[in-house]
Amino acid sequence: MESPIDKPEGDWWSEKINRRETIWLGLSGGWALTLFGWMLGWSQFGDQNQVGETYKLTTERFLEKVRSYKQAAGSLTVDGEEMLVPHDNDVYVGALQWDWDGLPVVLRPGETYRFHLGSYDVQHGFSVRNEDNLSQQISLQILPGYEWVLEMSFDDPGTYQVVCNEFCGTSHRSMHGKFVVRDHEPVETGADEGSGSGGDEYGGWFTGDASGGPTPNFDGETADRTGQEEVTVTVGGAEDASSSNVYGPPAVRVSPGTTVTFEWASVGHNVAVESQPDGASWQGHESLEDSGFTTQHTFETEGVYKYYCDPHLRVGMKGVVEVA
Structure with missing residues (x-):
């Protein structure tokens, strides 16, 4: 039995191909050229192609x-x-x-x-x-x-x-x-430069003038939760937000000793610390987590803690915890 890796004997290259094999090779070559021509035609005249x-x-x-x-x-x-x-x-x-x-x-x-x-x-x-x-x-x-x-x-x-x-x-x-x-009644539109750009109270942190874009769900108001022992901040969604790339509420004011629970409502977010008061030791949560994950921190030192989401800073996913 001859091995398939051994060199064939004789002048095998000059032997004539069977007529049926020639026909099939010709049909295959013709069909390949036809498909290639169709491809060119589709790219020029096909309405289904996005241009x-x-x-x-x-x-x-x-x-x-x-x-x-x-x-x-x-x-x-x-x-x-x-x-x-x-x-x-x-x-x-x-x-x-x-x-x-x-x-x-x-x-x-x-x-x-x-x-x-x-x-x-x-x-x-x-x-x-x-x-x-x-x-x-x-x-x-x-x-x-x-x-x-x-x-x-x-x-x-x-x-x-x-x-x-x-x-x-x-x-x-x-x-x-x-x-x-869907059809709908006319809706008032028009550029509103003040939309989503509040936040001068925090040095412009929630605007596009700071790192990243403006925070879409910040209206200039800080949620006052002073006097409460525990407060929850939603990560990746809020009841009043149309985007999943927000913290809710974006800015919250708490008393010293308050435990803040960060609760993930959507996937692919973290809590990265931008700045915090001298003497504070909050580490945030650097790794990306998904829905259902929670982490806590008890804020003792008075002052402003700024934080953000690494993947979504560009679209304004920023937050503040103010301890007062």
């Missing part, structure tokens, strides 16, 4: 655009959830680990919107699926350092789920967003 302008820009610049879009947008409550209503037909969506900045949003059926897509950190997937018809979906890729502008319109009213279809980290599975397509 649009792409701009190269810094992450900080795109974050500013999303922030301005949110400030100019109105709001509408749908099924108990507060959603953005675009000021015009431009919709900005920023992808980040592990959330969608600029969502949820309400769109009108049949209208054409210009979606501006970009990433704040790593590559993400942008997959949109009709909740009631999974055959209606698109899957795109979003890269950091670029703004991709695409025109989209949705004829069928309903809820459209947005998920990341590109693995982007440990909490990739939790990266969900949505927008609702």
Whole structure:
């Protein structure tokens, strides 16, 4: 028995190929050329392909655009959830680990919107699926350092789920967003520079002038919990917040000796200490945790403790504990 690794005997290279084998090789080559031609045709004439302008820009610049879009947008409550209503037909969506900045949003059926897509950190997937018809979906890729502008319109009213279809980290599975397509009464919109930018009491910590972006759920008021022995701060969500990238309440005032429990309500967050009074020894909680995790600290030293979430500082996930 001859070994398959041994050199064949004779002039095997010059032997003629069987006619049937030649036919199959010809058919395979022709089919490969046909598929290649179809690919070129689809990219030029196929309506199913997403095309649009792409701009190269810094992450900080795109974050500013999303922030301005949110400030100019109105709001509408749908099924108990507060959603953005675009000021015009431009919709900005920023992808980040592990959330969608600029969502949820309400769109009108049949209208054409210009979606501006970009990433704040790593590559993400942008997959949109009709909740009631999974055959209606698109899957795109979003890269950091670029703004991709695409025109989209949705004829069928309903809820459209947005998920990341590109693995982007440990909490990739939790990266969900949505927008609702429905008719609605006119909503007042327009840029409000004061929105979400309070916080001069803490040296501008909650504004975009400090590290990171402005804190979306801070209205300039500090929750007064003085006199209470125990206080809870929600990490990654609050009842009055439309984003999961917030602390609730963002600023709280407590008495010396109060134990503050930080309770995680969503995934992929931490509590990193920005600053604290002289003599204080709070370490925060540096590792990223998921829903259900809790950590406590008893605040003894009077003064202001500033903290933030590492992955979501850019979108304003910042907090304060004031001991007075």
